[in-house]
Each structure stands twice: as C-alpha cells, then as structure tokens.
Amino acid sequence: MAIPNAVFKALADPTRREILRLLRYGPRSSGDIAAHFSSAWPTISRHLAVLRDAELVTAERNGSTILYELDTTVFQETIEHFLNWFNTGGSHGKRRS
Amino acid sequence: MAIPNAVFKALADPTRREILRLLRYGPRSSGDIAAHFSSAWPTISRHLAVLRDAELVTAERNGSTILYELDTTVFQETIEHFLNWFNTGGSHGKRRS
DNA sequence: CAGACAATTAGCTTATTAGCTAATAATACA
DNA sequence: TGTATTATTAGCTAATAAGCTAATTGTCTG
Numbered sequence: 001m002a003i004p005n006a007v008f009k010a011l012a013d014p015t016r017r018e019i020l021r022l023l024r025y026g027p028r029s030s031g032d033i034a035a036h037f038s039s040a041w042p043t044i045s046r047h048l049a050v051l052r053d054a055e056l057v058t059a060e061r062n063g064s065t066i067l068y069e070l071d072t073t074v075f076q077e078t079i080e081h082f083l084n085w086f087n088t089g090g091s092h093g094k095r096r097s
Numbered sequence: 098m099a100i101p102n103a104v105f106k107a108l109a110d111p112t113r114r115e116i117l118r119l120l121r122y123g124p125r126s127s128g129d130i131a132a133h134f135s136s137a138w139p140t141i142s143r144h145l146a147v148l149r150d151a152e153l154v155t156a157e158r159n160g161s162t163i164l165y166e167l168d169t170t171v172f173q174e175t176i177e178h179f180l181n182w183f184n185t186g187g188s189h190g191k192r193r194s
Numbered sequence: 195c196a197g198a199c200a201a202t203t204a205g206c207t208t209a210t211t212a213g214c215t216a217a218t219a220a221t222a223c224a
Numbered sequence: 225t226g227t228a229t230t231a232t233t234a235g236c237t238a239a240t241a242a243g244c245t246a247a248t249t250g251t252c253t254g
Contacts (some may be wrong), residue, residue, distance in 0.1 A: 220230080224225105
C-alpha cells in the first residue's frame with residue numbers, strides 16, 4: 001500500500017511531470033518527447049529512466065524507436081493512498097481561510 | 098489548479114511524509130514531532146519550514162510552544178488534480194493522439 | 195530582569211541530482 | 225556489411241538539499 005519513495009522523487013521534478021502530462025494523450029517515442037523540451041536529448045532520456053524506475057511509464061521497442069507509455073497503475077494507488085489518509089485520519093486538518 | 102512545485106518537492110522526502118502522517122491524528126508541537134525522529138531537532142524544524150512553505154501544514158503559537166497542524170486543502174487539490182488527468186486524458190490508450 | 199524552556203536560524207559539510215558533451219549500443223535499410 | 229537513425233550510458237560540473245552543531249530568538253515564570 002505504501003507508495004515507493006521513487007514515485008515521489010520522480011514526481012518532484014517539473015520536467016518529469018511535464019513528460020507525464022505529455023504522455024496522457026498517448027504513447028510517444030523518446031525523440032518525440034525530447035523534441036518538446038529545450039533540454040538536451042540525453043537529459044530527457046535520463047528523466048525517462050527515472051520515470052521507468054518509478055514504474056510511472058513503460059517502455060516498449062517498436063522497430064527503431066522506443067515507445068513510452070503512461071502507466072496509470074501507480075497513479076491510481078497514489079490517489080487511493082491519499083484518499084485513505086482522509087478516511088482514517090478524520091477531519092482534524094484545518095481548512096485554510 | 099496547477100499544484101505548486103513546492104508541494105511535490107516537500108512530499109519527496111520520506112521524513113516529511115512521516116511528519117504529515119503523524120499530524121493526521123491531530124496538531125502537535127514542534128518538539129513533540131521532533132521527539133518521534135532520530136534526527137536532530139533543528140533538522141526536523143527545517144523540514145517543518147519546508148512543509149509550511151508548501152502550505153501542507155499551518156503553524157500557530159500557543160503559549161511557549163508552536164502547534165503544527167495538517168492543512169488538507171492542498172492535498173485535496175492534489176487529488177483532484179490527478180483525478181482530472183484521468184478524466185481528460187482517458188485511459189492511457191490511443192485516443193486523441 | 196534573570197533563568198529555563200521551546201523553536202528557529204546560521205554556518206558548515208556531505209550527498210544527491212539535473213544538466214551538459216562525448217562515447218556507446220541497438221536497429222533499419224541500401 | 226556500412227552507414228544513418230534512435231536512444232542510452234559514461235563522465236563531468238554546478239546547484240540543491242539534508243544533516244549536524246552552535247548561536248539566536250521568543251516566551252513564560254519567579
């Protein structure tokens with residue numbers, strides 16, 4: 001049930017979150033993803049590796065390119081994780097005014 | 098609607114997540130929180146400052162102690178944020194590629 | 195005000211990580 | 225094959241952040 005630390009670490013970087021956002025609409029190749037950013041290609045490649053390690057995306061070779069695809073499983077677990085916080089923790093938290 | 102980067106950064110550290118978990122059951126003083134960890138008190142104090150900056154907790158002086166309290170507002174927004182991902186992006190299939 | 199207690203800030207060291215360029219691996223195709 | 229294309233890995237530098245101890249701020253009480 002505990003979300004691995006790697007997931008939070010992966011989500012901590014804005015570029016990686018942007019990559020995930022980009023992948024919402026369908027799989028993309030590594031180069032295609034890199035083309036959307038000003039960073040160098042190897043830099044994006046390493047971000048993709050971090051996302052892969054966190055199991056937030058999956059990679060699949062398709063001929064000469066490698067398709068990256070969003071894996072929503074961990075997202076779902078993260079959301080459930082936080083929802084459970086409220087269910088078990090009750091309404092102790094203060095609403096900001 | 099965009100979740101500030103500070104929130105993700107704050108959640109990226111295991112100690113800080115543990116602090117939040119601790120605060121689920123009610124407000125606690127800084128020293129009370131620090132007593133739950135093996136880290137030095139100033140270290141926990143700085144973690145608390147990070148959580149405060151991210152508006153994940155609120156601090157309120159209560160006599161000689163300072164009470165830290167979970168602020169669920171940002172959590173709620175984070176959850177809604179991710180739920181929206183699925184609603185608009187659909188299930189990681191090929192729609193609207 | 196002085197002293198005790200609660201908590202943060204300052205200053206430093208070390209570890210992690212994002213970014214780059216250059217080199218390497220893997221694949222497609224003439 | 226050989227070469228172009230696609231992507232990752234290696235090796236480095238700079239920035240960020242976590243951890244510590246020591247010093248400082250703030251608050252209560254005698």
